[in-house]
Amino acid sequence: MSARxxxxxxxxxxxxxxxxxxxxxxxxxxxxxxxxxxYHPATVTDMDQCIGCxxxxxxxxxxxxxxxxx
Amino acid sequence: xxxxYEKSKGLTDAELHYCPGCHHGIIHKLVAESLVELGLLDxxxxxxxxxxxxxxxxxFSCDMLEAxxxxxxxxxxxxxxxxxxxxxxxxxxDGDLASIxxxxxxxxxxxxxxxxxxxxxxxxxxxxxxxxxxxTLIGQKATTCQSGRTVEQAGMPIRVAEMxxxxxxxxxxxxxxxxxxxNINKAKRAIKKAFEKQMNREGFTFVEVLSTCPxxxxxxxxKAVQWLxxxxxxxYPLGVIKDKGLxx
Numbered sequence: 001m002s003a004r005x006x007x008x009x010x011x012x013x014x015x016x017x018x019x020x021x022x023x024x025x026x027x028x029x030x031x032x033x034x035x036x037x038x039y040h041p042a043t044v045t046d047m048d049q050c051i052g053c054x055x056x057x058x059x060x061x062x063x064x065x066x067x068x069x070x
Numbered sequence: 071x072x073x074x075y076e077k078s079k080g081l082t083d084a085e086l087h088y089c090p091g092c093h094h095g096i097i098h099k100l101v102a103e104s105l106v107e108l109g110l111l112d113x114x115x116x117x118x119x120x121x122x123x124x125x126x127x128x129x130f131s132c133d134m135l136e137a138x139x140x141x142x143x144x145x146x147x148x149x150x151x152x153x154x155x156x157x158x159x160x161x162x163x164d165g166d167l168a169s170i171x172x173x174x175x176x177x178x179x180x181x182x183x184x185x186x187x188x189x190x191x192x193x194x195x196x197x198x199x200x201x202x203x204x205x206t207l208i209g210q211k212a213t214t215c216q217s218g219r220t221v222e223q224a225g226m227p228i229r230v231a232e233m234x235x236x237x238x239x240x241x242x243x244x245x246x247x248x249x250x251x252x253n254i255n256k257a258k259r260a261i262k263k264a265f266e267k268q269m270n271r272e273g274f275t276f277v278e279v280l281s282t283c284p285x286x287x288x289x290x291x292x293k294a295v296q297w298l299x300x301x302x303x304x305x306y307p308l309g310v311i312k313d314k315g316l317x318x
Contacts, residue, residue: 003074015091015284015291021251039090054075055251061095062086063077070071 003052005044008064014039018056018065024049027056078102080111084128091291093281094123094190096248097257098161101188102130104262105157110269113156115149117142119166122196126161140171143178146185157265158185164205165195168230172204175234182239182273186264189230189276192283193302200286204228207301212286227305231278235312241273243312247280247303249295256308272314280306 005027012035019027019042030043042065044050057065080102088094105111114132118124120139127134137145142160150158167175167189175187194212195201202212202219205227209218219227235243242264246257257279264275280302282294289297 011085013090017091017291017295020292020295052074057075058251058254059096059248061088061092063081063095063099066076067074068071069074 002048003050003067003069004047005050005056006066006068007042008066009033009041009043010036011062011064012039012041013037013062014041015061016042017059017061018042021055021059023053023055024051026050078106080106080131081129082131086129087125088122089283089285091282091284091294092122093192093248093279096254097188097190097279097281098126098129100248100254100258100261101159101161104258104265105132108157108262108265108269110157110265113153115153115156115158117146117149117158117160119160119162119171120197121163121166123161123163123190124197140166140169141174142166143171143174143183143185143187146187147178147181147183150183150185154184154271157268159265159268160185160187162187162189163196164189164191164193164203164230165198165201168204168228175230176237179234179237179240179274179276182241184268184271184273186261186268186275186277188261189278190281191230191278191302191306192281193227194283194286196283196286200283205230205306207305210301229306231276231311234274234276237274239274240276240312241314242267242275243278244276244310245278245280245306245308247298247308249299253308260310278306280308 052069054067244260284294
């Protein structure tokens, strides 16, 4: 069972709340990207480690994260 | 492939105007998810305050109304009495509810009006630029108390949930926060319970949600979360303050 996290990156405001709740510590801010709002958006470094707990999505104030399991 | 989590259908596709890390967005979606899960969204009517969440009518995909400053409970009273079978809620901040709207919320609770109030307490006036609110903590700096709030000048901050719980018409009052997943889950349970009690016509239901205001507190979102845990929770204790039928 693996999981996938997708971000609507253009709407990310770079608040970093999602990075504090990931039990696998794989959610980070992508310092190589600046989105159209001017923030470094959140991203997942190693998707294979994702367990699909959706903690990042639950805390995201802008609801830009979707989590799928397959 | 199964979707584990996606944006709630109770929210519109509009982009939230809130500052980065503001807890309004989290609280919005908990209200939206609760309405969807209880099957109340189609008939739900929300009343917005004046303050940062003044544009909340753009974000919920149910009927929404805007009230003048602090008067959301008065508007909700009229709506609920004419639509007794529909879920009615007000979504108010501390400047709106605890200051200019203090009379309206107290009297709505006293009358036992059968709607739900979601009270967002971030201990400051957000939209107007960080002035002292009735909920600003002692020693906390704001633009109208630049050396920090003092007891001599402004008294002690108001604990609204405790105050309203003394009224017989208020059947449910709980204080929650949304700083981490465990507390987010608790907050959602509290909001759902409030709506359930409303639909059972038990009386006035009230959920106070502690929130950060990174911009006006002058902190990063993560520092603001820590400040809330260190300073707000000791003065505004979390938990069920009143649950009629269940002695606390």
